[in-house]
Amino acid sequence: MRLKIAKGIARGLAFIHDKKHVHANIKPTNILLTSEMEPIITDFGLDRLRPTGSSSAAQPDFSVGSSSGAHQLLPYQAPESLQQPQGLQPNPKWDVYSFGIVLLELLSGRVFSDREMDRWWESGSVEEDKNRVLRMADVGIKGEPTVLVAEKLGEAGIKLLKDYADVDCSYNLSPEELCSKISQCDALIVRSGTKVSREVFESCGGRLRVVGRAGVGIDNVDLAAATEYGCLVVNAPTANTVAAAEHGIALLAAMARNVAQADASVKAGKWERSKYVGASLVGKTLAVMGFGKVGSEVARRAKGLDRARAIGVELVSFDEAIATADFISLHMPLTPATSKVLNDETFAKMKKGVRIVNVARGGVIDEEALVRALDAGIVAQAALDVFTDEPPPKDSKLILHENVTATPHLGASTMEAQEGVAIEIAEAVVGALKGELSATAVNAPMVPAEVLTELKPFVDLAEKLGRFAVQLVAGGSGVKTVKVTYASARAPDDLDTRLLRAMITKGLIEPISSVFVNLVNADFTAKQRGLRITEERIVLDGSPENPLEFIQVQIANVESRFASAISDSGEIKVEGCVKDGSPHLRKVGSFEVDVSLEGSIILCRQVDQPGMIGKVGSILGQENVNVSFMSVGRIAPRKQAVMAIGVDDRPKKETLKKIGDIPAVEELVFLKL
Numbered sequence: 001m002r003l004k005i006a007k008g009i010a011r012g013l014a015f016i017h018d019k020k021h022v023h024a025n026i027k028p029t030n031i032l033l034t035s036e037m038e039p040i041i042t043d044f045g046l047d048r049l050r051p052t053g054s055s056s057a058a059q060p061d062f063s064v065g066s067s068s069g070a071h072q073l074l075p076y077q078a079p080e081s082l083q084q085p086q087g088l089q090p091n092p093k094w095d096v097y098s099f100g101i102v103l104l105e106l107l108s109g110r111v112f113s114d115r116e117m118d119r120w121w122e123s124g125s126v127e128e129d130k131n132r133v134l135r136m137a138d139v140g141i142k143g144e145p146t147v148l149v150a151e152k153l154g155e156a157g158i159k160l161l162k163d164y165a166d167v168d169c170s171y172n173l174s175p176e177e178l179c180s181k182i183s184q185c186d187a188l189i190v191r192s193g194t195k196v197s198r199e200v201f202e203s204c205g206g207r208l209r210v211v212g213r214a215g216v217g218i219d220n221v222d223l224a225a226a227t228e229y230g231c232l233v234v235n236a237p238t239a240n241t242v243a244a245a246e247h248g249i250a251l252l253a254a255m256a257r258n259v260a261q262a263d264a265s266v267k268a269g270k271w272e273r274s275k276y277v278g279a280s281l282v283g284k285t286l287a288v289m290g291f292g293k294v295g296s297e298v299a300r301r302a303k304g305l306d307r308a309r310a311i312g313v314e315l316v317s318f319d320e321a322i323a324t325a326d327f328i329s330l331h332m333p334l335t336p337a338t339s340k341v342l343n344d345e346t347f348a349k350m351k352k353g354v355r356i357v358n359v360a361r362g363g364v365i366d367e368e369a370l371v372r373a374l375d376a377g378i379v380a381q382a383a384l385d386v387f388t389d390e391p392p393p394k395d396s397k398l399i400l401h402e403n404v405t406a407t408p409h410l411g412a413s414t415m416e417a418q419e420g421v422a423i424e425i426a427e428a429v430v431g432a433l434k435g436e437l438s439a440t441a442v443n444a445p446m447v448p449a450e451v452l453t454e455l456k457p458f459v460d461l462a463e464k465l466g467r468f469a470v471q472l473v474a475g476g477s478g479v480k481t482v483k484v485t486y487a488s489a490r491a492p493d494d495l496d497t498r499l500l501r502a503m504i505t506k507g508l509i510e511p512i513s514s515v516f517v518n519l520v521n522a523d524f525t526a527k528q529r530g531l532r533i534t535e536e537r538i539v540l541d542g543s544p545e546n547p548l549e550f551i552q553v554q555i556a557n558v559e560s561r562f563a564s565a566i567s568d569s570g571e572i573k574v575e576g577c578v579k580d581g582s583p584h585l586r587k588v589g590s591f592e593v594d595v596s597l598e599g600s601i602i603l604c605r606q607v608d609q610p611g612m613i614g615k616v617g618s619i620l621g622q623e624n625v626n627v628s629f630m631s632v633g634r635i636a637p638r639k640q641a642v643m644a645i646g647v648d649d650r651p652k653k654e655t656l657k658k659i660g661d662i663p664a665v666e667e668l669v670f671l672k673l
């Protein structure tokens with residue numbers, strides 16, 4: 001629900017700004033509300049919006065609520081001070097979520113960016129407003145994320161998507177059209193025909209949360225840009241493996257027996273039996289390059305072609321493979337390392353008359369060099385499913401070469417594979433939109449579901465410790481060196497800390513910046529800000545029932561707002577654990593405390609003496625600040641002690657001052673988690 005509302009608001013924002021994401025001057029004049037919205041009107045304290053009388057009032061700029069005629073219309077008008085209608089066109093798509101955000105804007109007197117909104121949902125720092133919008137959701141308003149499907153996807157996948165999201169199937173978009181649409185989308189699904197460039201991420205206004213590649217190769221997605229923008233990229237890595245392998249074998253056999261050329265010749269009325277004498281596969285050596293899912297399936301099938309040997313089952317060097325193979329089948333991804341891996345130099349090392357199959361990516365072959373090798377007879381034949389430019393130019397020498405068999409990137413194109421891919425990618429995208437960690441994430445740590453369930457409370461702890469620690473830094477900024485220690489009775493290699501590190505990073509950065517940090521961009525953002533996080537494992541004795549006993553965060557080379565948070569070795573040091581499934585603080589500096597890491601906390605150092613708890617409690621009580629818990633950690637009786645007080649409401653400055661003025665109190669800090 002949270003996500004739906006957040007996304008709904010983001011979507012509403014996009015509508016308001018007519019896709020431009022300019023957050024200035026948005027003030028509705030007339031908002032037309034239906035009677036079903038009345039609880040919301042009350043909820044939002046709409047006394048700041050004054051009723052304009054009957055439903056026959058002037059045409060509204062925005063109407064909100066169900067269009068069913070059963071509802072009475074209640075027009076409301078914003079006070080003049082909030083009106084800023086200049087240049088703002090009524091938008092027919094205006095919906096309840098955009099209404100929600102405008103209300104937040106009206107109530108606070110300022111306008112928000114959707115990144116800000118997203119951060120709020122994450123951090124809960126505008127708890128009250130959030131609750132209002134959530135209550136609004138409770139009265140039955142639903143908002144769905146929008147998924148743009150930019151290339152044809154199997155029906156089963158579309159159906160899965162539609163169960164959860166608004167699905168916009170818009171095929172053959174130009175790069176410009178894609179960039180202009182993307183700011184209204186939470187997810188984008190593509191196959192290999194759409195370039196998801198840096199410009200796409202730059203144009204998304206922070207809204208795009210996930211790119212789903214309905215297939216394996218992700219060379220058409222700018223992963224670096226996706227990561228920088230905190231956008232998760234998921235693919236469908238398994239469903240088309242067999243189809244690609246089958247196509248590889250089909251091309252291998254068709255090439256060797258000139259099937260395509262002979263077919264064209266017969267259809268042209270010729271009967272050229274001697275021209276199309278082929279090469280047998282039996283007893284030949286096949287080099288499979290890129291021995292992953294597709295490559296190994298090709299090898300398995302090639303072995304079945306009687307006595308053909310599959311090199312790669314016995315691992316040989318690249319040089320040996322190209323020097324000894326009669327057939328070469330390419331199955332590596334296109335990366336900087338594999339780009340043009342077959343070139344003039346490598347062709348020169350091949351057996352004369354070698355035959356090449358490529359169902360990987362066109363870019364792994366230098367296509368001009370291949371034409372030269374074909375002309376020189378080094379390469380007898382090539383069967384190609386993929387090309388550097390797709391579609392290739394009509395006058396491509398490679399395509400038109402008589403010894404080349406070409407198919408238009410059909411490797412994954414079987415009915416079965418496409419249904420499978422569609423389901424695989426739809427599940428991955430919906431999971432990602434729901435905030436689940438994906439097993440097919442390409443640019444974020446993949447955490448198996450069972451590990452995640454176990455780690456979940458520690459993930460929360462990690463973020464809270466980061467938030468807590470950074471708020472103890474004087475001035476907030478200047479945090480460059482952070483050491484995280486994980487203590488566990490489990491074997492060191494039994495804990496993947498990437499997720500925890502990402503959440504600590506989020507906690508350390510978000511309270512002091514406007515940057516949105518998530519699992520995808522945490523390492524990138526830390527690096528960009530010069531924040532160095534080192535990690536250490538402490539192996540404890542005892543039962544390894546829990547994945548972790550405690551996490552410690554130390555920030556070096558900074559001053560603290562709360563001197564007692566500085567440990568003997570000079571760093572800000574906080575330590576937490578999970579108790580009854582929730583995050584707890586167990587140490588600040590050298591002081592042991594026992595505080596739930598929730599809501600807001602007052603930390604206060606005093607000289608331990610009778611009556612302190614009562615004095616602080618009564619000041620807070622007088623000021624109507626509700627205390628949720630209190631804990632005191634002390635060095636020794638009547639020596640210095642640190643009191644941690646959980647409060648439900650933010651105390652006024654004067655209230656904190658009153659506590660600070662108690663003679664035994666030496667320092668005091670208020671922290672919001």
Ligand SMILES: NC(=O)c1ccc[n+]([C@@H]2O[C@H](COP(=O)([O-])OP(=O)(O)OC[C@H]3O[C@@H](n4cnc5c(N)ncnc54)[C@H](O)[C@@H]3O)[C@@H](O)[C@H]2O)c1
Pocket residue numbers: 216217218237240241244289290291292293294295331332333334335337338359360361385386409410411412413
């Ligand atoms: N034509 C099609 O329709 C079609 C269909 C599916 C896959 N593909 C292409 O095939 C590629 C492989 O798919 P997969 O599912 O087998 O992926 P995969 O990740 O399972 O296998 C790729 C293999 O290539 C290896 N590799 C990476 N760099 C290498 C290098 N420099 N030299 C040698 N080997 C290297 C990897 O170690 C891995 O074993 C995809 O990336 C995609 O580009 C094309």
Ligand SMILES: O=C(O)[C@H](O)COP(=O)(O)O
Pocket residue numbers: 191192193214215216217218240409411412413
């Ligand atoms: O990488 C892949 O999965 C294949 O190349 C399939 O690409 P396609 O989805 O464009 O058919």
